[in-house]
Amino acid sequence: MAxxxxxxxxxVAGGGIGxxxxxxxxxxxxxxxxxxxxxxxxxxxxxxxxxxxxxxxxLDALGVGEAALHGAVHTDFMVMHDAVDGQLVGRIxxxxxxxxxxxxxYAVVHRADIHRALLEAALATGRVQxxxxxxxxxxxxxxxxxxxxxIDHSGQRWRGQALVGADGVKSVxxxxxxxxxxxxxxxxxYRAVVDAAEFPxxxxxxxxxxxxxxxxxxxxxxxxxxxxxxxxxTFHSRQQEEWxxxxxxxxxVESYFQGITPRARQLIDLPRSWKRWAxxxxxxxxxxxxxxxxxxxxxxxPTTQYMAQGACMALEDAVTLGEALRTTGKDWDAALxxxxxxxxxxxxxxxxxxxxxxRLYHATGVERLIRNSLWKGRSQERFYDAMEWLYGWNxxxxxxxx
Numbered sequence: 001m002a003x004x005x006x007x008x009x010x011x012v013a014g015g016g017i018g019x020x021x022x023x024x025x026x027x028x029x030x031x032x033x034x035x036x037x038x039x040x041x042x043x044x045x046x047x048x049x050x051x052x053x054x055x056x057x058x059l060d061a062l063g064v065g066e067a068a069l070h071g072a073v074h075t076d077f078m079v080m081h082d083a084v085d086g087q088l089v090g091r092i093x094x095x096x097x098x099x100x101x102x103x104x105x106y107a108v109v110h111r112a113d114i115h116r117a118l119l120e121a122a123l124a125t126g127r128v129q130x131x132x133x134x135x136x137x138x139x140x141x142x143x144x145x146x147x148x149x150x151i152d153h154s155g156q157r158w159r160g161q162a163l164v165g166a167d168g169v170k171s172v173x174x175x176x177x178x179x180x181x182x183x184x185x186x187x188x189x190y191r192a193v194v195d196a197a198e199f200p201x202x203x204x205x206x207x208x209x210x211x212x213x214x215x216x217x218x219x220x221x222x223x224x225x226x227x228x229x230x231x232x233x234t235f236h237s238r239q240q241e242e243w244x245x246x247x248x249x250x251x252x253v254e255s256y257f258q259g260i261t262p263r264a265r266q267l268i269d270l271p272r273s274w275k276r277w278a279x280x281x282x283x284x285x286x287x288x289x290x291x292x293x294x295x296x297x298x299x300x301x302p303t304t305q306y307m308a309q310g311a312c313m314a315l316e317d318a319v320t321l322g323e324a325l326r327t328t329g330k331d332w333d334a335a336l337x338x339x340x341x342x343x344x345x346x347x348x349x350x351x352x353x354x355x356x357x358x359r360l361y362h363a364t365g366v367e368r369l370i371r372n373s374l375w376k377g378r379s380q381e382r383f384y385d386a387m388e389w390l391y392g393w394n395x396x397x398x399x400x401x402x
Contacts, residue, residue: 030330038153040133054393086264090378110230136163141290143291147292168297189279203263236362294340300317316346320339324342
């Protein structure tokens, strides 16, 4: 296998955070990697993202932890308020004790900054090449050949050792091998970035902040050293939604946030433009490996945003794939089985937990009152104990799950 590494690259379909993390992990194991990105240039759409300690452990393993930490805002706490009456629901300190417990901070960062750090590190290995304007549309394999052929939109054929489908929520690779329907949630997310000068002083908390309302919620947190603030609002749509991203309408947002405390509602007046995401996930599946092709990130386990773990899981996937190849002596067939064994249960839990968290955030009636009472009197240590399964992940234990 080692002798063929430079002759036959590994193909990665998708040049987002998951695809680049996979490319970097593979390059660190001595493979040449070709990343195919359908967009005109390598980049990342979106705004801010939250990174738990598990994500920083993954970034450390990929060799970009220091760069990621440098560009991130380390929060002092996570907080939830009731968006109707402004009542404090729960507050989790993410300072010194949190960092000592989990080995890293809780931080918020612009998606483009993480994408750039991964891209620069991947290219610096000398083993990763990126091709834009190229969309993989099909995969071919012959039994016993130990190779895979990727076919792009122009009909060109690319033969290599293996293929990683990191091509997102509308994955072509997943469609070919699984072809399962998305589960459209009916929940719509609007995202925007606001300059600090335009952001209310009373809400300039160094925190990941959430206002939970009836069938809606609002989120805000600082970006890029507090120079900007990420604003995210989510609501249950009145219309039939289709999974996708479009330009947003301020009038639509305003129509869904009646009855919200003015302190929270002022957030929707801030952005000059919005991006609108109609969200979906998929049911967790038991198999991600199809010969020498596998899935990674949103292609493998698309989830709602409620656990703030979509990108974090993709980073963990990439590290686990690299570790699986290392521990099996770069035996692709064995490594892919190890990879999926150690990822399916954990990522499935994220998908299902995200659904429940969305219900909790958007509770109405008596459920809202129950939610508001759930964490009263809970110590910080008890909060940390509840988070251990999520934030306690690291490269040392990544092959001990499943």
